[in-house]
Amino acid sequence: xxxxxxxxxxxxxxxxxxxxxxxIVRACVDGPVFRADLVRWDDVGTIPFDALGAPGWKPKAExxxxxx
Amino acid sequence: MPADMRAKLGQVELPxxxxxxxxxxxxxxELAQFLDVARVGAIISKSIMTEPRTGNPAxxxxxTPSGLLNSVxxxxxxxxxxxxxxxxxxxxxxxxxxxxxxxxxxxxxxxxAARLSDxxxxxxxxxxxxxxxxxxxxxxxxxxxxxxxxxxAAVRGSLRYDIPVFAKLSPDVTDxxxxxxxxxxxxxxxxxxxxxxxxMVIDPARLRPALAGAYGGLxxxxxxxxxxxxxxxxxxxxxxxxIIGTGGVRTGRDALELLLAGAALVGVGTAIVHDPSACSxxxxxxxxxxAAIGADQVADVIGRAHARGYGRAGSLPVIGGFxxxxxxxxxAKAGEE
Numbered sequence: 001x002x003x004x005x006x007x008x009x010x011x012x013x014x015x016x017x018x019x020x021x022x023x024i025v026r027a028c029v030d031g032p033v034f035r036a037d038l039v040r041w042d043d044v045g046t047i048p049f050d051a052l053g054a055p056g057w058k059p060k061a062e063x064x065x066x067x068x
Numbered sequence: 069m070p071a072d073m074r075a076k077l078g079q080v081e082l083p084x085x086x087x088x089x090x091x092x093x094x095x096x097x098e099l100a101q102f103l104d105v106a107r108v109g110a111i112i113s114k115s116i117m118t119e120p121r122t123g124n125p126a127x128x129x130x131x132t133p134s135g136l137l138n139s140v141x142x143x144x145x146x147x148x149x150x151x152x153x154x155x156x157x158x159x160x161x162x163x164x165x166x167x168x169x170x171x172x173x174x175x176x177x178x179x180x181a182a183r184l185s186d187x188x189x190x191x192x193x194x195x196x197x198x199x200x201x202x203x204x205x206x207x208x209x210x211x212x213x214x215x216x217x218x219x220x221a222a223v224r225g226s227l228r229y230d231i232p233v234f235a236k237l238s239p240d241v242t243d244x245x246x247x248x249x250x251x252x253x254x255x256x257x258x259x260x261x262x263x264x265x266x267x268m269v270i271d272p273a274r275l276r277p278a279l280a281g282a283y284g285g286l287x288x289x290x291x292x293x294x295x296x297x298x299x300x301x302x303x304x305x306x307x308x309x310x311i312i313g314t315g316g317v318r319t320g321r322d323a324l325e326l327l328l329a330g331a332a333l334v335g336v337g338t339a340i341v342h343d344p345s346a347c348s349x350x351x352x353x354x355x356x357x358x359a360a361i362g363a364d365q366v367a368d369v370i371g372r373a374h375a376r377g378y379g380r381a382g383s384l385p386v387i388g389g390f391x392x393x394x395x396x397x398x399x400a401k402a403g404e405e
Contacts, residue, residue: 002129002136003341005102007094009140010129024122024143029098045280046125053120053146 004028014040014048022051071358072365073351075109075333078232078257080164080191082109082333084351085366086323089314089337090115090168090194090236091140093347095154096161102344106162109333109351113154115170115196118179120146130269130278132286135316136338137267139284142170142199147183159189168194168236172202174215174222181226192232194312195223195256198263198285210238210263213250224255234312236260237302239294245305258310260335261298265291288338292316296329303330303371318346320353327366328373 001011006029015030016022016038024047025031040048049056075085088099090112096105105111123143130137145154150167158165167190171177177195184190197210197219209215220235227233235251237244239262248259264285269278277283295315303311313331316338317323323334334354339346363369 002131003344005344006098007092007344008129008138008341009123009143010126010138012123012126012128012143045127047122051122053122053143057120057122 001028006030014043014046014051016040022048024051024053069359069364071355071363073355073358075366077110077164077166077191077333079230080110082164083107084109084354085327085333086347086351086354087112087166087312087314087333087335088340088347089335090166090196092337092340095150096158096163096165097154099340099344099347100161103348104162105158107351108163108347110164110166110191111158112166112194112335113150113158113168114144115142115168115199116144116147116150116180117142117170117172118147118176118183120144120149125280127278127280128284130271130284132267132269132288133290135267135286135288135290136341137269137279137284137286138264139279139281141281144170147180151183151187155187155189164191165189166192166194166234168196169223170196170199171219172199174201174203174209174218177219178222178226181223184231185226185228190231192234192258193223193227194234194236194260195219196236196263198236198238208238210236210247211241213246216247217250217254220251220254220256232257234258234260234310236263237298238263239291239298239315240266244298245301248302248306248309252306252309256309258312259302259306260312260314261302262291262295262315265294287316289316289318289322292322292325296325299326299329299331300373304374307371317350320350320355320357323350323354324357324369327369328371330371330374332370 002008011027012024015025073084075082086109088111091114096111124141128140169180200206235256264287267286268283271278299313311331312333313326314335318339
């Protein structure tokens with residue numbers, strides 16, 4: 001974390017919402033407290049493939065190219 | 069006598085020439101507890117893409133001498149959520165909004181421009197050219213005049229005619245004037261310089277790169293001389309093209325420096341990470357700096373450092389300064405035009 005106010009996007013964690021969707025959220029403002037069962041502990045420091053906005057989130061209709 | 073701080077962005081009048089730079093003001097809401105977003109000159113959104121994007125794995129940030137290294141990776145909610153949630157919030161709180169757009173293909177930039185044409189309240193669009201071109205092995209659009217120009221053409225061609233287009237340039241090029249020229253020729257109404265420099269930190273404790281992505285974008289006071297140099301060069305080559313000068317501005321004195329180099333407006337980015345009230349503080353400090361040198365208005369100092377001193381009301385570009393004000397009787401100008 002650098003800013004502590006939600007603008008630098010440095011303190012992110014993969015957390016699953018109650019809607020079942022994993023989002024890359026900011027610990028500083030979206031937390032700082034999270035339900036322990038919703039934090040994807042094993043995926044901290046990574047981007048889970050199925051997170052919202054990740055390559056596995058939604059099949060792209062036109063098959064966009066990806067860097068990875 | 070306090071200086072007149074008003075500036076113009078296209079047809080929109082700003083209360084002052086200090087803008088919150090892209091990527092450093094979040095969606096604007098994050099700054100609301102520290103300042104009044106309506107009193108910032110304008111808020112440049114973080115770069116928006118067509119789809120939601122997670123960004124890169126952490127660690128994404130590293131501190132450098134007088135700087136910050138980031139590899140956030142354009143995390144963002146996508147254009148739908150931005151138009152539905154973020155833009156309305158900013159407008160309802162009185163902010164003037166510049167929307168920064170990013171794309172993986174030339175086509176994506178055009179798509180974003182078309183979507184913004186249907187939105188109300190967009191004061192300008194800033195094209196983030198420091199994005200990897202998925203159709204060219206990830207080479208940044210900003211690095212080549214031709215590719216930069218093709219992105220600008222796609223945006224200008226798809227965006228409503230009355231919304232100005234600013235192309236944000238990378239300083240990591242051999243000839244920034246050439247890239248600037250290509251963007252202007254392609255229809256850019258103004259230029260935003262500069263974006264981050266590529267840099268790297270190796271962590272001596274872990275013996276590994278500090279960032280998960282190895283290298284990232286360097287910003288902050290360490291890069292300010294690069295920004296000043298780029299603004300100087302581009303302003304000299306294109307004196308009629310409005311420039312938003314950004315790079316390491318932390319004080320009113322730094323903002324003045326970029327105005328003197330030829331910027332009509334000044335962006336503040338990394339400083340916000342350390343001081344969330346930076347935009348309003350710097351605007352206040354800039355007003356004091358102008359008063360201290362006897363300038364009555366922002367227009368008096370734009371480009372003043374150039375020997376020919378073209379920062380005179382009559383020869384100003386549309387953006388910047390307060391158009392229509394009479395030339396100052398005591399302006400020490402070379403009598404151009």
